Amino acid sequence: MNPNLITSTSDTIDPIFMAYFGIALVLLLGVTVTMIWFVIRYHRSRNPQPTSQVTSNLWLELVWTIVPTLLVLGMFYYGWAGYLALRNVPAGALAVTAEARMWAWSFIYPNGKTSNRLYVPVGQAVRVELVSRDVLHAFYIPAFRVKRDAVPGLSGYVWFVASKAGAYDIFCAEYCGVGHSAMTTSVEALPAADFAVWLATTAPGSVDRGRALLAEHGCLGCHSLDGSAGPGPTFKSIFGRAESVRRDGQVVGIVVDEAYLREAILHPEAAIVVGFDPIMPASADLKPEELAAILSTLRGLP
Known part of the structure; x- marks a missing residue:
C-alpha cells in the first residue's frame, strides 16, 4: 500500500483512474488536433479539385481496429x-x-454498541454491511473511494483499510427526501489502542444519550438545536413554546410539553406544526428508556 494514500481502496482506484484519464486525454487531444489539421490542410480553397480517390487502406483499417480493441x-x-x-x-x-434511515446513519458493532459515527481502527480491514430501513440511500466516503447503494430489503457491503488516523466525511449520494443534504456523518479512524478503548466504553448519561439518539435516528437532519431553520421545527427552547398545529383538520394552539412531544415522536402525523410538511417518519421502534432519554435532552435544551 502507498503510505501517502489514506486507504487501501485509494491505492486500488487512483492509479486506474489516472491511467484512464490519461488515455482519454491523449485520445481527445489526438482526435481534435487531427480534425483541425484535416480541416485546414484539405479545405476546399486549397483543393478546388480532388487529387485522389482513396477508397480503402488495409493497413490503416487494421491499425484503427486492432489498437482500440x-x-x-x-x-x-x-x-x-x-x-x-x-x-x-x-x-x-x-x-x-x-x-x-431518513435522514441519518447508525453504525452497529459486533458487541452491540451503536454510534452515529463510523469509528474504525487504523491498519485493520473493515467490512461495512449496508441496510436501509425506508428508502434508497447511497453510502459514500469520497476520501476512501467507496460508494454503494443501501437498498430496502437487500444487503450490500463495502470494505476498506484506513491507513491514516483522521476524520473523513460520509455522505448519502442518493436523493432520499427533504433531509437528504443533511444526511452526513464521518469516519473516525483511530489508532488500534484508542479504538479498543472506545469500543469498550459504556453508554453516556441520559442527557448525552438523548442527544446521541437524536443524531442516531436522524432527528437532527430536520430539527436544529440552535434555532436555525430546517425542514422541521427547531428543538431550541422547545419545552413551553407556543405552537399552532393541524389536528383532525383543525388548526389549534398548544403549549409544547412532554405529552405533546411523546405523541409527536411516536405518532408524528397526529398533529403537524403549521408551516411544516408532514414528512416525519414514525419512531415506534424506540425503546421506552430511549424515548425518556430524548425527552430529558429536549427538556434541558436552552
Whole structure:
C-alpha cells in the first residue's frame, strides 16, 4: 500500500483512474488536433479539385481496429481486477452494520454498541454491511473511494483499510427526501489502542444519550438545536413554546410539553406544526428508556 494514500481502496482506484484519464486525454487531444489539421490542410480553397480517390487502406483499417480493441481489452482487465479487489474482503475484517434511515446513519458493532459515527481502527480491514430501513440511500466516503447503494430489503457491503488516523466525511449520494443534504456523518479512524478503548466504553448519561439518539435516528437532519431553520421545527427552547398545529383538520394552539412531544415522536402525523410538511417518519421502534432519554435532552435544551 502507498503510505501517502489514506486507504487501501485509494491505492486500488487512483492509479486506474489516472491511467484512464490519461488515455482519454491523449485520445481527445489526438482526435481534435487531427480534425483541425484535416480541416485546414484539405479545405476546399486549397483543393478546388480532388487529387485522389482513396477508397480503402488495409493497413490503416487494421491499425484503427486492432489498437482500440487491445486498448479496450486492457482497460477492461484493469477495471475488472480493481472491481474484484473492492469485492474480496480480507479474512479477519471488522464487521460493522451501517443502517440508513431518513435522514441519518447508525453504525452497529459486533458487541452491540451503536454510534452515529463510523469509528474504525487504523491498519485493520473493515467490512461495512449496508441496510436501509425506508428508502434508497447511497453510502459514500469520497476520501476512501467507496460508494454503494443501501437498498430496502437487500444487503450490500463495502470494505476498506484506513491507513491514516483522521476524520473523513460520509455522505448519502442518493436523493432520499427533504433531509437528504443533511444526511452526513464521518469516519473516525483511530489508532488500534484508542479504538479498543472506545469500543469498550459504556453508554453516556441520559442527557448525552438523548442527544446521541437524536443524531442516531436522524432527528437532527430536520430539527436544529440552535434555532436555525430546517425542514422541521427547531428543538431550541422547545419545552413551553407556543405552537399552532393541524389536528383532525383543525388548526389549534398548544403549549409544547412532554405529552405533546411523546405523541409527536411516536405518532408524528397526529398533529403537524403549521408551516411544516408532514414528512416525519414514525419512531415506534424506540425503546421506552430511549424515548425518556430524548425527552430529558429536549427538556434541558436552552
